[in-house]
Amino acid sequence: METLDESLNIRPHGRSVIEIQDITKRYVMGEEIVHALRGVSLRIHRNEYIAIMGPSGSGKSTLMNMLGCLDTPTSGRYEFNGKNVAEMDDNELAEIRNREIGFVFQTFNLLPRSTSLRNVELPLIYAGINPEKREEMAAHALQEVGLADRMNHKPNELSGGQRQRVAIARALVNNPSIILADEPTGNLDSKTGGEIMAVMETLYQRGHTIILVTHEADIARHARRTVHLRDGLIESDDYLPLMESEFAISSS
Amino acid sequence: MLFREIILMAWSSLGANKLRSALTMLGITIGVFSVISVMTAIGALQNSIESGISFLGSNIFQFAKYPVNVDAGGETKKKFQNRRNITYRQALRYYELMQGNAPEICLKTFGRDLKAQAVYNGVKTTPSLTVVGTNGSFLTANAYTLGYGRNLNDEDVELARSVLVVGKMIERRLFPHETPIGKVIRMSGHTFTIVGVLAEKGTSFGQSQDDICIMPITRFFEDYGEANRTVNIATQPFSTELYNRTLDKGIGAMRIARGLRANQENDFEIYTNDSLKSAFISVAGVVRIGAFVISLIALLAAGIGIMNIMLVSVTERTKEIGVRKSIGARSRDILQQFLTEAVFISEAGGILGIILGVIGGDLLALWLKVDLIFPYGWAIAGLVVCSAIGIGFGFYPAYRAAALDPIEALRYE
Ligand SMILES: Nc1ncnc2c1ncn2[C@@H]1O[C@H](COP(=O)(O)OP(=O)(O)O)[C@@H](O)[C@H]1O
Ligand SMILES: [Mg+2]
Numbered sequence: 002m003e004t005l006d007e008s009l010n011i012r013p014h015g016r017s018v019i020e021i022q023d024i025t026k027r028y029v030m031g032e033e034i035v036h037a038l039r040g041v042s043l044r045i046h047r048n049e050y051i052a053i054m055g056p057s058g059s060g061k062s063t064l065m066n067m068l069g070c071l072d073t074p075t076s077g078r079y080e081f082n083g084k085n086v087a088e089m090d091d092n093e094l095a096e097i098r099n100r101e102i103g104f105v106f107q108t109f110n111l112l113p114r115s116t117s118l119r120n121v122e123l124p125l126i127y128a129g130i131n132p133e134k135r136e137e138m139a140a141h142a143l144q145e146v147g148l149a150d151r152m153n154h155k156p157n158e159l160s161g162g163q164r165q166r167v168a169i170a171r172a173l174v175n176n177p178s179i180i181l182a183d184e185p186t187g188n189l190d191s192k193t194g195g196e197i198m199a200v201m202e203t204l205y206q207r208g209h210t211i212i213l214v215t216h217e218a219d220i221a222r223h224a225r226r227t228v229h230l231r232d233g234l235i236e237s238d239d240y241l242p243l244m245e246s247e248f249a250i251s252s253s
Numbered sequence: 254m255l256f257r258e259i260i261l262m263a264w265s266s267l268g269a270n271k272l273r274s275a276l277t278m279l280g281i282t283i284g285v286f287s288v289i290s291v292m293t294a295i296g297a298l299q300n301s302i303e304s305g306i307s308f309l310g311s312n313i314f315q316f317a318k319y320p321v322n323v324d325a326g327g328e329t330k331k332k333f334q335n336r337r338n339i340t341y342r343q344a345l346r347y348y349e350l351m352q353g354n355a356p357e358i359c360l361k362t363f364g365r366d367l368k369a370q371a372v373y374n375g376v377k378t379t380p381s382l383t384v385v386g387t388n389g390s391f392l393t394a395n396a397y398t399l400g401y402g403r404n405l406n407d408e409d410v411e412l413a414r415s416v417l418v419v420g421k422m423i424e425r426r427l428f429p430h431e432t433p434i435g436k437v438i439r440m441s442g443h444t445f446t447i448v449g450v451l452a453e454k455g456t457s458f459g460q461s462q463d464d465i466c467i468m469p470i471t472r473f474f475e476d477y478g479e480a481n482r483t484v485n486i487a488t489q490p491f492s493t494e495l496y497n498r499t500l501d502k503g504i505g506a507m508r509i510a511r512g513l514r515a516n517q518e519n520d521f522e523i524y525t526n527d528s529l530k531s532a533f534i535s536v537a538g539v540v541r542i543g544a545f546v547i548s549l550i551a552l553l554a555a556g557i558g559i560m561n562i563m564l565v566s567v568t569e570r571t572k573e574i575g576v577r578k579s580i581g582a583r584s585r586d587i588l589q590q591f592l593t594e595a596v597f598i599s600e601a602g603g604i605l606g607i608i609l610g611v612i613g614g615d616l617l618a619l620w621l622k623v624d625l626i627f628p629y630g631w632a633i634a635g636l637v638v639c640s641a642i643g644i645g646f647g648f649y650p651a652y653r654a655a656a657l658d659p660i661e662a663l664r665y666e
Pocket of ligand 2: 061063
């Protein structure tokens with residue numbers, strides 16, 4: 002297995018793709034101030050598979066949205082591929098979301114009136130790719146997640162697992178380096194969730210960086226590194242031992 | 254993003270709310286329709302007037318108490334009401350003075366107050382016949398031709414004979430199976446013998462010109478009274494070359510007939526085809542401005558409707574905007590998308606309004622029996638204005654959509 006080599010060097014080193022330092026996020030709600038993140042630092046390298054865990058309300062989604070350039074921190078520094086995100090304008094951020102990051106949400110977030118194919122094509126439209134090429138790429142992405150026969154179905158004609166696979170196809174269609182998944186199995190039964198995790202594993206094997214938010218240990222076991230959040234702070238940041246990660250692969 | 258994509262997106266999201274889009278569009282359609290239909294009808298009228306329709310018979314000028322657009326304003330109307338009538342005596346004086354200067358001098362007075370209704374054998378016409386007391390020159394002066402029978406002559410006038418020349422409508426109504434010549438009909442309390450029938454003339458500006466009957470002016474005065482009546486005088490010169498000279502002579506003769514001193518202004522109106530044309534054009538101008546202002550107000554209201562609907566649409570689609578942003582839509586893309594939808598509604602409404610407006614205006618033109626036109630200028634102006642409305646009123650909603658924070662938009666339920 003080619004992963005053996007990698008697993009031996011499981012603690013990555015060298016240039017990181019994501020680096021955050023002392024990130025905080027505060028929400029002011031009337032009188033009350035919510036500290037969603039209280040100073041989080043993290044370094045993520047290319048082709049890592051990270052699970053971000055923690056109880057509900059610990060700041061996982063907030064951190065995830067920040068990493069996906071959807072949200073901005075109250076303080077702290079975020080470098081994406083060595084560039085300071087705070088200095089990027091709307092166009093640059095949109096470009097990163099379009100080409101570098103694929104987002105998978107717990108609630109799928111598909112456009113309800115568009116077919117699977119159109120949903121998957123959407124990132125390509127914003128990337129300015131021409132219609133023929135686009136359709137081909139979208140069809141290919143749907144094939145990869147096993148939905149070749151559901152291209153012209155609308156989201157309400159699909160099961161939860163199928164919807165999430167459409168969302169994954171949309172996330173990977175533009176071949177982003179990083180896949181961000183915020184509780185992708187949260188709305189699915191455990192069998193369907195297992196299928197989704199298998200797709201994630203394939204993407205990881207193919208070289209994508211996977212960042213996965215979950216509060217289920219079962220799901221987190223698929224990752225090679227686990228970051229625990231509690232009350233907006235990193236509680237632990239562990240690399241799985243070789244054996245256990247191998248077990249994770251074979252069991253999925 | 255490709256233009257094609259923007260159009261497709263606009264189309265599909267408008268299609269998702271067909272009724273709402275259609276109603277919003279309708280506002281624009283009404284605004285554009287009102288301006289385009291009026292401009293088409295007036296354009297068609299003006300076109301045919303400029304290309305030679307004559308209000309009067311060819312080359313003719315006319316003197317009358319009232320100007321054409323006497324209804325324009327209360328103050329001016331009063332001024333003309335207080336003006337002396339042109340009496341039959343004055344008209345006869347003019348007639349004498351102009352002998353040898355003009356081949357046709359038509360004196361005429363209208364019985365508009367009579368509500369005239371002709372009756373023959375118990376059959377009645379409508380009670381709205383145009384009754385004219387005049388002489389034999391009426392036909393030439395008003396571009397009528399005799400169908401059959403005979404015209405009025407000088408003897409009829411001298412002897413105040415109770416004879417009538419009637420229009421085609423009267424013939425059709427009262428004499429469907431027999432000749433009217435020599436028949437006696439009753440009209441407004443008097444009896445008349447029909448001596449002639451006019452050839453059909455059709456409608457002019459929507460009014461039939463065939464429900465007319467003409468009688469000697471002297472008979473008219475005897476039967477219906479001379480007090481409070483004014484006489485119009487139409488004069489046809491010998492030739493076009495002599496038109497201006499004859500008109501000058503006519504004005505001189507008219508001043509003498511009216512007993513005006515050298516320092517007094519003319520107390521009568523001079524009608525020429527040119528003066529009638531310019532009067533029409535000035536009225537048309539007022540109607541145009543009116544239509545323009547009304548449709549501008551309608552379009553403004555429609556624009557506000559578009560803005561309202563777009564704001565609702567942005568709120569409803571907050572989540573969609575969030576999704577689009579999360580997968581790489583730039584603010585500019587979102588702005589374009591919503592702006593395109595607004596312009597799309599506006600343009601679709603505008604195009605429909607133009608089509609309906611041209612059809613409506615040309616139907617009117619058809620009814621007025623003038624050539625149909627397509628008002629290119631106004632149609633293009635309409636499209637430009639609609640784009641401006643779409644952009645103008647669509648911008649704020651589109652801007653709101655584009656400025657949404659991606660994460661807040663995504664969280665919106
Ligand atoms: N938009 C917001 N406004 C106010 N408070 C927020 C908002 N988003 C998140 N929070 C708060 O921040 C904390 C972390 O939220 P979140 O990152 O969603 O947690 P998790 O995903 O780990 O459940 C929670 O206390 C939550 O209530
Ligand atoms: Mg969460």
